[in-house]
Amino acid sequence: xxxxxxxxxxxxxxxxxxxxxxxxxxxxxxxxxxxxxxxxxxxxxxxxxxxxxxxxxxxxxxxxxxxxxxxxxxxxxxxxxxxxxxxxxxxxxxxxxxxxxxxxxxxxxxxxxxxxxxxxxxxxxxxxxxxxxxxxxxxxxxxxxxxxxxxxxxxxxxxxxxxxxxxxxxxxxxxxxxxxxxxxxxxxxxxxxxxxxxxxxxxxxxxxxxxxxxxxxxxxxxxxxxxxxxxxxxxxxxxxxxxxxxxxxxxxxxxxxxxxxxxxxxxxxxxxxxxxxxxxxxxxxxxxxxxxxxxxxxxxxxxxxxxxxxxxxxxxxxxxxxxxxxxxxxxxxxxxxxxxxxxxxxxxxxxxxxxxxxxxxxxxxxxxxxxxxxxxxxxxxxxxxxxxxxxxxxxxxxxxxxxxxxxxxxxxxxxxxxxxxxxxxxxxxxxxxxxxxxxxxxxxxxxxxxxxxxxxxxxxxxxxxxxxxxxxxxxxxxxxxxxxx
Amino acid sequence: xxxxxxxxxxxxxxxxxxxxxxxxxxxxxxxxxxxxxxxxxxxxxxxxxxxxxxxxxxxxxxxxxxxxxxxxxxxxxxxxxxxxxxxxxxxxxxxxx
Numbered sequence: 001x002x003x004x005x006x007x008x009x010x011x012x013x014x015x016x017x018x019x020x021x022x023x024x025x026x027x028x029x030x031x032x033x034x035x036x037x038x039x040x041x042x043x044x045x046x047x048x049x050x051x052x053x054x055x056x057x058x059x060x061x062x063x064x065x066x067x068x069x070x071x072x073x074x075x076x077x078x079x080x081x082x083x084x085x086x087x088x089x090x091x092x093x094x095x096x097x098x099x100x101x102x103x104x105x106x107x108x109x110x111x112x113x114x115x116x117x118x119x120x121x122x123x124x125x126x127x128x129x130x131x132x133x134x135x136x137x138x139x140x141x142x143x144x145x146x147x148x149x150x151x152x153x154x155x156x157x158x159x160x161x162x163x164x165x166x167x168x169x170x171x172x173x174x175x176x177x178x179x180x181x182x183x184x185x186x187x188x189x190x191x192x193x194x195x196x197x198x199x200x201x202x203x204x205x206x207x208x209x210x211x212x213x214x215x216x217x218x219x220x221x222x223x224x225x226x227x228x229x230x231x232x233x234x235x236x237x238x239x240x241x242x243x244x245x246x247x248x249x250x251x252x253x254x255x256x257x258x259x260x261x262x263x264x265x266x267x268x269x270x271x272x273x274x275x276x277x278x279x280x281x282x283x284x285x286x287x288x289x290x291x292x293x294x295x296x297x298x299x300x301x302x303x304x305x306x307x308x309x310x311x312x313x314x315x316x317x318x319x320x321x322x323x324x325x326x327x328x329x330x331x332x333x334x335x336x337x338x339x340x341x342x343x344x345x346x347x348x349x350x351x352x353x354x355x356x357x358x359x360x361x362x363x364x365x366x367x368x369x370x371x372x373x374x375x376x377x378x379x380x381x382x383x384x385x386x387x388x389x390x391x392x393x394x395x396x397x398x399x400x401x402x403x404x405x406x407x408x409x410x411x412x413x414x415x416x417x418x419x420x421x422x423x424x425x426x427x428x429x430x431x432x433x434x435x436x437x438x439x440x441x442x443x444x445x446x447x448x449x450x451x452x453x454x455x456x457x458x459x460x461x462x463x464x465x466x467x468x469x470x471x472x473x474x475x476x477x478x479x480x481x482x483x484x485x
Numbered sequence: 486x487x488x489x490x491x492x493x494x495x496x497x498x499x500x501x502x503x504x505x506x507x508x509x510x511x512x513x514x515x516x517x518x519x520x521x522x523x524x525x526x527x528x529x530x531x532x533x534x535x536x537x538x539x540x541x542x543x544x545x546x547x548x549x550x551x552x553x554x555x556x557x558x559x560x561x562x563x564x565x566x567x568x569x570x571x572x573x574x575x576x577x578x579x580x581x582x
Binding site for chain 2: 099208326328356362382
């Protein structure tokens with residue numbers, strides 16, 4: 001076993017300096033996973049043989065200046081991302097035994113960049129949920145307090161990174177599912193501009209809202225992964241032709257004169273005092289660095305939740321029609337007619353939350369309710385987009401909390417879906433507007449649980465988000481705190 | 486919200502609710518509907534709906550056929566296969582059923 005740095009940057013430097021080989025690194029990582037993942041339960045599938053083979057290849061290519069961007073760097077992928085011939089379950093009974101015949105575009109890109117897949121990590125079933133308790137298999141536990149949730153739906157990703165099992169993990173963010181888990185576990189979570197990263201090979205939940213993105217320990221690491229995974233893709237027609245290269249370009253640049261808006265609707269009574277304090281601390285730090293921080297109003301954002309649950313459920317009801325027990329996935333053994341194949345397989349294969357959302361979506365799209373529900377929600381979406389546009393006429397970025405509280409105890413909310421839904425109030429407007437956003441560590445609450453704040457940017461202004469978040473990172477020591485396992 | 490609405494949605498969604506599940510489900514469902522209906526108070530007169538994540542529309546490629554040598558892999562994922570077909574139960578109900 002070898003001692004190794006925990007960040008992507010640290011690992012790249014260590015490999016280049018010859019401190020260790022990728023094979024030694026990967027072996028040490030699996031030994032560490034053996035030691036701690038019994039408690040955290042982030043992983044659903046481990047891919048040790050392939051990882052060691054990829055490590056051997058990385059060592060052969062070497063770590064000179066022309067080496068691929070992430071050569072030798074290990075990572076985990078959320079289990080709703082297709083990995084060829086490797087179990088990809090979406091944490092659902094429906095896909096319990098499913099092995100895709102292809103890699104998602106992002107996985108292809110990461111492999112081409114030399115990154116090494118260590119395994120697949122847990123999520124709420126089909127990415128629907130905020131605690132990873134909706135996983136068909138088992139929950140995942142927050143490394144900071146094993147009785148609490150690591151967030152969701154990318155809870156496996158956040159737990160694997162915050163417990164330092166892997167330096168980065170892929171997550172998906174449809175209504176906050178990268179940012180909230182990052183905030184709950186004290187790490188960085190990055191949601192790109194809609195269309196910046198290909199969704200090809202990601203099991204679709206809400207196609208107009210979701211993006212794939214990295215969870216990392218530092219802001220710079222997130223920028224590196226974004227360089228590897230972003231860009232247009234002929235297999236995903238919603239990807240943007242304008243590509244961002246060198247996401248970290250503005251790291252270290254002064255934020256003097258930068259105009260930061262804090263929407264008062266995001267700082268209302270819904271957030272805890274500890275989070276309010278953390279926000280105040282960040283505002284003071286940015287002001288000290290020369291930024292101008294002002295309160296703004298975005299009157300329509302509080303209805304983001306209502307619009308989000310209608311739109312995302314409607315899209316989900318359509319996207320999940322493909323799981324019909326015919327061509328792949330779970331087929332109920334007692335089904336005797338085709339109709340029974342559909343209904344029995346789906347009723348048995350999908351968990352409660354997934355069925356709830358399919359029902360809500362179907363209801364909202366039915367002819368009697370379409371105008372009042374789906375179309376109304378789509379108009380509300382336009383109003384929210386307009387709120388953001390108005391703010392961005394005078395400001396560069398928006399600062400807000402990511403969550404209304406720190407990580408709650410497992411079993412605390414999963415019984416009440418409505419309470420669970422309300423907790424997304426600070427994250428969903430970003431998805432409705434297709435904007436980039438980053439959750440970053442901002443301290444700890446009275447119980448020692450992590451708090452994460454959020455920066456939201458203009459479309460394709462990822463570089464400014466990274467610049468500002470990095471500025472906060474270097475002006476405190478939160479990134480040095482590790483959970484004890 | 487009427488029970489018929491829920492049953493109709495279940496039929497469209499190809500989901501099955503036994504009497505007991507249905508009652509429990511209706512309760513939660515009604516609360517979700519109530520939450521969502523709050524937005525009815527907002528005036529959206531004259532506002533165009535947004536249905537997509539961005540403005541990218543109608544992306545074209547050349548109409549050239551491409552071979553897929555791996556179609557056999559796709560059959561590996563099917564529960565019951567015969568030659569190059571996926572086998573399913575009877576599509577139409579007969580007198581015997």
